[in-house]
Amino acid sequence: MEQAQRLQAIPPYPFAEIARLKDRALAEGWDLIDFGIGDPDLPPPECAKQALASAIEVGPMNNYDESSYGLPAFLESVSTWFGERFGVDLDPKGEVKVTIGSKEALAKAAWAYIDTGDVSLVPTPGYGVYTFNTQFAGGEAYAMPLLPEAGYLPDLDAIPEDIAGRAKLLYLNYPHNPTGAVATEEFFKRAIEFAEKHDILICNDAAYSELYYGHEAPPSILAVDGGMERAIEFHSFSKTYCMTGWRLGWVCGSRDGVAGVSRMKSYVDSNVFPALQQAGAVTLARGGDHARMVRDVYQSRRDTLVEGLRSIGWPVDPPQGTFFVWAPSPKGMTSADASARILSEAHVITIPGSSYGEYGEGFIRFSLTLRADDVEARIAEAIARISRLGLSFG
Ligand SMILES: Cc1ncc(COP(=O)(O)O)c(C=O)c1O
Structure with a gap:
């Protein structure tokens, strides 16, 4: 066929x-x-493995998690971790949604927001998932060059007005695969201003947020003024905790943005295995x-x-x-x-x-x-x- x-x-x-x-x-x-x-x-981490084993024993874990956003224990653990790490107050009821790692959720953001003829602004070089899923959804991916001389940050002023006018999503990814660049709060501020001007939702892929070298931990875009209104951020257990095969992550930030991804997900998948969510909650609390x-x-x-x-x-x-x-x-x-x-x-x-x-x-x-x-x-x-x-x- x-x-x-x-x-x-x-x-x-x-x-x-x-x-x-x-x-x-x-x-x-x-x-x-x-x-x-x-x-x-x-x-x-040992705590993740033990928490998974005991969650399976304690059960009942074998049924669908029918909650709309995930197990309360998981969502509350994300909210606590986020507050401590980034100083951002996330409401576990509505501003956090469990995901099957970050890849599928990044893809579903495109499906939730892009119609035929719409544009996603995507970093290049960059993770192909943003581009491919924008195209699957009938949209157009506009490549924003990331150049070494600009610290691998896109020049938002160089985006033509007609493209910016058609853009619905701005994908960012810091710390960045493949260049290893980290964004500053100033850059995130500029991105939020740009998104406000053109009515765009920012999707910041933060899968590598905990892999940094030097004294300063990279910021979350949600900690910057306007971030909670204009952005959603995708996090993952894959890289920080060496749990790629577990398929566990979350999307958080703008209540509307999280609701959009969540609604799209509800037609395609079901919430992550509850025992994994329990293990994730423990890992965030004890995996530092x-x-x-x-x-x-x-x-x-x-x-x-x-x-x-x-x-x-x-x-x-x-x-x-x-x-x-x-x-x-x-x-x-x-x-x-x-x-x-x-x-x-x-x-x-x-x-x-x-x-x-x-x-x-x-x-x-x-x-x-x-x-x-x-x-x-x-x-x-x-x-x-x-x-x-x-x-x-x-
Ligand atoms: C930039 C970036 N985002 C997201 C992912 C997806 O990670 P996961 O779905 O395991 O959370 C990867 C994996 O390589 C990546 O490099």
């Missing part, structure tokens, strides 16, 4: 191609060092030490990788957040050529920046989530292998 036009019209999901190449290399017995997909190698440990581990890996790449002449800036290192492509090579050569000759997996949209060209992405007994030693081994390729930079 032929797939729908809307599905045929878009390219394969980027990681599918990487997974295919990786399977082939593994089948041929290569010793791969994998800086590919951003899926944490570290374990989830784990999140600190995770940050320390990635910071050390980040420094090893960045220093190692610099030692072979590769001019790389350390990311301020996320577990990604965004490195300029070697001289004279497209990002796809660079990643392919590094894979075929050094047996090191990276992701070409072109997978993240037009403005990702010219860069390749390393994820610090590699699996190995001694990760730092594997990073050093990857640098040694790459240095033997004799690539030139800058």
